[in-house]
Amino acid sequence: MAGVNRLPRGGRIDRAKPVSISFNGQTLSGYAGDTVASLLLANGIHLVGRSFKYHRPRGILSHGSDEPNALLSIDRGPGKIDPNNRATVAEARGGLVTASQNHWPSLNFDVGAINDRLSPIFVAGFYYKTFMWPRRFWDRVYEPNIRAAAGLGKSPDGPDADRYGNRHAHCDVLVVGAGPAGLAAALAASEGGKRIILADEQAEFGGSLLHDVTSTVDGTAAQDWAAQAIAMLKARENVTLLTRTTAFGYYNHNHVAMAERITDHLENAPDHLPRERLWQVRAGAVILATGSHERPLVFADNDRPGIMLAESIRAFVNRYAVAPGRRIVIATSGASAYRAAADAHAAGLAVTVVDIRLEADCGPEVAFVRQKGIDVLTSHTVIAATGRKRVTGLIVAPLGSEGRVGARRTLAADCVGMSGGWTPSVHLFSQSRGKLRFDDAIDAFVPGQSVQAERSAGAARGSYDLADCIADGFAAGDPLTARPRLAATPSLTGFQPVRILPTDADATRVRAFVDFQNDVTAKDIGLAVREGFESVEHVKRYTTTGMATDQGKTSNMNALGLMAGIQGKALPAVGTTTFRPPYTPVTFGTLVGPAKNALFDPARITPIHGWAKEHGAEFENVGLWKRAWYFPQGRETMHEAVARECKAVREGVGIFDASTLGKIEVVGPDAAEFMNRIYINAWTKLKPGACRYGLMLKEDGFIMDDGVVARLAEDRFHVTTTTGGAARVLQHMEDYLQTEWPDLRVFLTSITEQYAVIALQGPKAREVIAPLVSDIDLSGEAFPHMTVRTGFICGVPTRLFRVSFTGELGFEINVPSDHGRAVWEAIYERGRAFGITPYGTETMHVLRAERGFIIVGQETDGTVTPDDVGLGGMIAKAKPDFVGKRSLARPDIVAAGRKQLIGLVTDDPSLVLDEGAQIIDDRHRPVPIKALGHVTSSYWSAACGRSIALALVAGGRERMGETLYVTTPDSFAAARVTAPVFFDEKGARVHA
Amino acid sequence: MLLIPCPYCGERPELEFRCGGEAHIARAADPSAVDDGAWSEFLFSRGNPKGLYAERWNHAHGCQRWFNAIRDTASDRFVESYKMGEKRPLPGGE
């Protein structure tokens, strides 16, 4: 038998399949079907961790996803380690290496436990009160120390070795939770052929029925009824069943996010399966059958290992065949715990029940267990638990009239089950923006007004009786068909709300925990209220109650009740805190899904990318594009490579991949009119075959994008945009076309990727392509600068532009993308005799800066007008309107002193200024000094033999020849203002 | 994630859309006739009501049409969507 505390019979474990796991280096045995928690308990281990703040020894509180204490680090192999796994959720399987957290050097001996002795100073708001001054201590002392001590568990330090999936799914009805209500709902909803998804966080469907061995439904054992329901659902093609799947987020319009755990429970998980999958479900209707959470009782030292929820004792005994103790005391304020007492007793364990309620207030449950020979002490309170690393007993006392506490006695116990009643799990309902309603009869918030197409069913709605749950599930699944009510064993329900157990002990010395995970005691909540925190949201943040990873599933109602009691308010007047996703912790891997590494973002590559890669290019990211940045040869630095590339273009010929430029084909009889309205330029008189540099503004008058536009025919323009602006510009144009000028007969089509674009620049460019081009006269007279021709290159149809962004004679050769590489290679082969040099974006930037050409997004930043960059002359003043025209007359735009584009040459010609560096006029002014502007572009210019820079400076064009000062990392550099052009000032070379 | 009713394609996931801000802000036929104050209102002033709000949407990764929709900003419920040029179906709302 695996484990000293394994019961000889029963349970849903598979005794034919033993498994062993490692816990803190110790090998422990259990069976398939065990959780890590049940396996540990079977081996007599209750102490599984240390608490967050006081490092108190902690055990297993629950049997499910609401567990606050039993958080383990789980190691499934290299790169597959993560902290804070709930032992009550993690399935035991061979090869699992688990370890407790939050202690040093060991679980049994933890230095941090000193915090427990010092607890009087770790009161609510401790951090706020303590680490306030001296101020300089914050950075150097407080924060580093708090960070080192904070947090639960250790985050993994390597990359996550697992794969994760994603699935968008749709259904008519999503049922969350497959307990009795959820199963009934799914059965009813799926009868008519609707598409149903049924998801449950556990490894098996059945919910509470998985540990109910005594109830019957419709004349058969409840577990058999569940099995039949599951079999029926499996047989229906319209039903998708998802076990191990937690619905953790309920978003707009019935969009529900769920995490499916696919391989963690498999000993040898096949590589082709993702570890987990994010389901993004869009449901016509959602049924929330999420059950309820049991409340702990609040008494001194209620956190000792061995003290757990009463229903969890029932689950460990019945579902896992584990005796969590041999001598069990059940402390309760309600009826349901009597079922746990009876089941434990039936398994041969010694059981005593202590009930806070007056005998007269109890129901038939008392007689029910007394007749089995179980001792019941009604009208008794629990003063405290004894024991440290394991509970040894409960100190109880009778309650007299008016709450007088009588003589204490100690009940020996190695396990305590506590039950303070039940709280419907309304997290998802609340996330759906549904309004909660307080139900006095069950002392709990229940779903009130729905906001989305959603309905709660069963215990999630405050319905705790088994037959009621099933009936409610049927009604939720199919409201239109009346189904006969199934008879079921009456559940033991009803409880008396009790916020803190009456005690005669000194209240200032008592540590009675409300929130186990964040170590919040009843005293902390009292202190917060006394210090003036009234709002539940403020008390929550001040004390941190309910803010741990369990989101206060077990603690919220106790905390709210305590607040209400101290403030003398009714509980609904205190209100409740907001429930936010995720319902339970979700791995980052699941949220990321496949979007990592190469699939993190699309890496857009041009048809010539492969060639550039083979020729040693370094790449830079421009938007999603990979662009060749420079082509280092041998051991060249970037600086050396760029200088060489620049020289090659100025003196010979360079070849550049410009494929990423945005391209839009604007076609239609009103194409020129459309262009007139979008650009500042005039287009009507541009002849087919001619090109023009176009500048477009946003409606606010600031530069949005630029590029060369070719008129291919009267009714057809080939527009180019910046690489980064391509999508934005098309969007902008479509917006105006569809919403402002729907009467214009013009359509827009993106052709960015239809063409590979090869820029061939330099004095020898014409000679290089001449023998490759057919049907085009390349002579300067027939094909001047800023014109376009169509013909063939290497036998491939081309739109051949004679344009230049370098200041040299140049061509931009557009060929259909699939031919791009072949044409590039042909040109490169032909160009070798002329010293053809591939160059990248860095060289392109330097060459255009030497000529003073702006780059949108570098010289402009969304607040720059055409006049600011010296392009005011391009505005077609005769046009009545274009986008942005009116704004150019706004008072701020016409005011004097605007920043204007100028050139800067440093006194030290070898100094290359920092881009973004601030500019002032007098370095000796007292600080703070108002900056006049900033450097927008700055390079070493091989052609000029010195550094050059472009800058935006207030009143810049009035400052020609002035010396200004530019910030450097440690001082200022003097620089003289010049015109923003440094090479070939007349622009003659492009006409070569 | 919202489910947005495109008047051409029906309900489609929010991922496919771009929002263009408040609807029914007309661009003057002759902007040069608009004074500075009114022009800056046109450029920069937008409503921010709690409740019904008419917005421009573009089904960017679908039919690529621009359209208008009325959304309740408190609940995110879409009341109605309609094609550009069609009249706003509900009066007031702000």
Place this chain on the structure above:
Amino acid sequence: MLETPNAARRVSAFADAVSPAGIRPLPGAARFALRLREADATGEAAGFRLDQPLNTFAAQGDRLSLRLGPNEWLLIGPEADADAIAAEIAAALGTRFHTLVDIGHRNVAIEVKGPHAADILNAGCPLDLFDARFPTGTATRTLLGKAEIVLMRLDDAPTYRVECWRSFATYVHDFLTEAAQEFDAGT
């Protein structure tokens, strides 16, 4: 002057792609973006239907006409027919205001086929691909992960055709390959 030996050589965006079963990059095709005002969208032109409902396609022989917007069609035909298609459309539409733009090299296509095809696509596509909601004959622009695609359902195998812009080819192909992995080894 066609003296360069490799003049006609084409390099597909999928040159280096290794695909699992059920996922297949498709060879080049003639493609045009046809725009025509909604009121003029009657009958057919050059074997391409124009009056089918939005977000569906019509096939006549090897010519596919996808209606992606009220006034937008994606025309797909055999690559060798490209010039003929352009001429035939011009002739058929005559003076009706329309625009035709060659996008044969802008797009690439991948076929996704088999019993798990919809699950594979739904790894990144947010649409409901259930038979009744996305039946054979559907064609629409949508998303796959972070890439825009045009998705068509060609038959009941089911076979889907995914079109995307050329620079997204590697991403879309690899995304589908990753999503297919669990089914590839499992079947």
